[in-house]
Structures are given as structure tokens and as C-alpha cells.
Amino acid sequence: MSGGGSAERGGRGKQSGGDPVGAAPVEQRVAALEALLTERGLVPEGFIEEVTRRYETEIGPMNGAKVVARAWTDPAYRQRLLTDGTAAIAEIGFGGAEGHHMVVVENTSAVHNVIVCTLCSCYPWPTLGLPPAWYKDPPYRARMVREPRTLLAEMGCELPEGVEIRVWDSSAEVRYLVLPQRPPGTEGMPEAELAGLVTRDSMIGVARL
Amino acid sequence: MPAPARLGRVFRVDGIHDLGGMQGFGAVAHAPAEPVFHEPWEGRARALMEVVLDAAQPNGGEFRHAIERMAPGHYLTSSYYEHWLTAAATLAVEHGLLAREDLEARAGGRFPLSGPVLAWPVTDPVAGASEPRFGVGDRVRVREWHSPGHTRCPRYVRGKEGVVVRLDGTYSLPDVEAHGTARRYEATYSVRFDAASLWRDEQRGVWVHVDLWDSYLEAA
Numbered sequence: 200m201s202g203g204g205s206a207e208r209g210g211r212g213k214q215s216g217g218d219p220v221g222a223a224p225v226e227q228r229v230a231a232l233e234a235l236l237t238e239r240g241l242v243p244e245g246f247i248e249e250v251t252r253r254y255e256t257e258i259g260p261m262n263g264a265k266v267v268a269r270a271w272t273d274p275a276y277r278q279r280l281l282t283d284g285t286a287a288i289a290e291i292g293f294g295g296a297e298g299h300h301m302v303v304v305e306n307t308s309a310v311h312n313v314i315v316c317t318l319c320s321c322y323p324w325p326t327l328g329l330p331p332a333w334y335k336d337p338p339y340r341a342r343m344v345r346e347p348r349t350l351l352a353e354m355g356c357e358l359p360e361g362v363e364i365r366v367w368d369s370s371a372e373v374r375y376l377v378l379p380q381r382p383p384g385t386e387g388m389p390e391a392e393l394a395g396l397v398t399r400d401s402m403i404g405v406a407r408l
Numbered sequence: 409m410p411a412p413a414r415l416g417r418v419f420r421v422d423g424i425h426d427l428g429g430m431q432g433f434g435a436v437a438h439a440p441a442e443p444v445f446h447e448p449w450e451g452r453a454r455a456l457m458e459v460v461l462d463a464a465q466p467n468g469g470e471f472r473h474a475i476e477r478m479a480p481g482h483y484l485t486s487s488y489y490e491h492w493l494t495a496a497a498t499l500a501v502e503h504g505l506l507a508r509e510d511l512e513a514r515a516g517g518r519f520p521l522s523g524p525v526l527a528w529p530v531t532d533p534v535a536g537a538s539e540p541r542f543g544v545g546d547r548v549r550v551r552e553w554h555s556p557g558h559t560r561c562p563r564y565v566r567g568k569e570g571v572v573v574r575l576d577g578t579y580s581l582p583d584v585e586a587h588g589t590a591r592r593y594e595a596t597y598s599v600r601f602d603a604a605s606l607w608r609d610e611q612r613g614v615w616v617h618v619d620l621w622d623s624y625l626e627a628a
Contacts, residue, residue: 232506332446345431370620
């Protein structure tokens, strides 16, 4: 998206093109903050690279996909996941910041769940990683609570009229994960292979598998 | 932290961040896959946020409130990592870690920071209702109230009626903890609203759930 010049983002994609009038370019502002904090001895050696690496390689939707695939193949686990999301997700080894109180909401053929944070960018980091840019930008936050059926269709998730939509605005301490429906034709597929079918969007609820 | 302005009256100061239901933003720039960080500076800004939080030890909610205090035009025209950069730099200055002049000298230009805190610190914990006042199935109404400071009660549900669908345990009320050392622990609930009643339109079979602290609610 960056540098893509996407019209929808109104120039927001190319971050350095959106600097407030008279402001230093954002890269220079980041560099200034980093330099001053480093001079005061507040930035541990390698800390910045470590944080970046962790979110780029270890913490992401591949974690949530493992949780979903387990729930698809193990009915007792699915039940535990829906009853106490935090504990069930911890069984697979995921937890921590923005995952201390997890609620998992299950899609069925009659019910579709979708998550949003209208006030900021709350998102279940341990299972989904850091949120994509569109999740944090105004259009999604403004519209998902106002016209979810229309917005979901625009995003490629067209739901039959009779399907009930449940929107979950993460406005307090709970973070949500959508348990998507297992795709037809995957009977007998091993858990690891099933995990490969689970997309980030299906666990946010803007796609069905 | 500098003394916040004490106001003779409570201004209505709903922040620009409170976006639920606002119109005119257009299409979502959705991409099924996108990099975690679009530019190297985004990852650095994210990590610097952690550095500042570690060094400044702000109150819970204070970082979010620093984002919410950004100038509305700046907020709407900058990416989320620029919000985090702005809030991190703002807290670094407010907590005395850095001086704004040094930031601007080093950046080679203006370094926009967030506006001042308009709410005053809450020093006396209000006698709290830590026991839940409501149970699953109860009808509740969200209080009509416009906070001068940080709150987690979205504007689009104020004055609206819904039904409690889940109790989530007791948590510190952000409206209090963002503005000082006092804490007030309260029950939190997930409240279900019929979208048609929120927006006075014809949509059917759409439920919007909002997670709310006890103080935000009254019996309906």
C-alpha cells in the first residue's frame, strides 16, 4: 500500500507525503526521537531491531490459524476455546499483551461475526499480530458499526440476507478472535494443513473461508 | 507532567478518534496481505513507543489519551504509526524526558505534538461499584455524557438502550486512571445493541456489541 498512491487513502499510503504543513518529514521525526532517547541511555542496544523482528516473524496470524485448526479437529478443544478463550489459546502457547482476556466468537451458517475497534486499534496481538493499516484507518472504524452488511460486501464478503451479523467493538479489555467455519471438502485434512487455509481476514471476520 | 488546565466548566470535547458511525470516509483500502511495517520508520516508531512507556511509566490510558489529543486534522491525515510517534513524543516531553525544542532541532523542522490535557487529575477514588449492578439479559441505557478527558465510552451508543450479553470481570476505569494515580475498579459488560435502533434505519439482523464499564450505564 505504501507508495501505491491508493486514491482511497487520500495520500495516506505514502506516509512522508502526508506530513502536516511545515512539519519535518515523519522519517526525520522518528529519527530525532530515537536519537534523543538513545543519547539519554533509554534505548537498549538492539531493542528496536528486536521488536521489529518479533512482529515480522513470530507474532502474526499464523498463530491464530493454529488455534482455529485445532478447534476444527478437536471438539473438546473447540468447546474450551468458546468457553474460556484465554486459557484455551494459552494451551497452544499464545498469550501476553493484548491477549490477556480473549473471547472467541464462532461463525455458523446462520451467524457471522466481525471485529472492530472504533476508538483506536485494539486487536488480539498474540494470535493475529499487529493489525493491518486498513483496520486502524477511519473508513473501517467508522463504517463497520454503521453499515456492516454493505461494508462486508464491499470487502468481498457477501452474506445471504438471512445471515445474522454480530459486530464486536473492542472498547474495553476483551480482545476478540473470530472462529471461522471449516471449509467444505476438508474432511480428513490434517491439522497443520488446515491451519494453512485460515486467513487473517477470516479471523477478523471480513472474509469467510 | 505539567498541571492540566483547570476549566471553569466542562467543555464538550469528544475526540476525533471516536469514529464509530461517522460518514464520508469512503472505501476501505483493504489488502488481503500487507507487510507488518510498510516503511522501516514504522517499526522504529512502534519500538520507540515501548521505550517511552517504559521510561515514563504513564498511567494506564494516558498513552491512548495522548493519541486522542492530537489535532483533528493531523489525526485524520496521518497513519497509525504517526499517531504512535506523536503520542510517544508528547509523553516524552510531558514527562520531562525530552524537550520539544530538541526534538525540532534534531528533526530539522516542526514536530507536531498532541494538545494539552483538558481534564483535571482525579485524586480521590470515587466510591466504586465493583460488584456488577447488572446481569446477563438486563436492559441498560448508556449515560449521555461527554468526557473532558479520556473515556472508552463511544459516542455512538450514548443515550442508546441495549442488553447485557456478557460480564467480563472487574477492571480499572480508564476515565479515572488516565488522569492521575487514583484507580476505580468496576465491572465491565458486553452490551448488545440492535443496529436499527442505533442508526434509526431499516437494517435487520445486525447486532453491535460494545464493551462498557459499569459507570457508563444505567438501568433502562
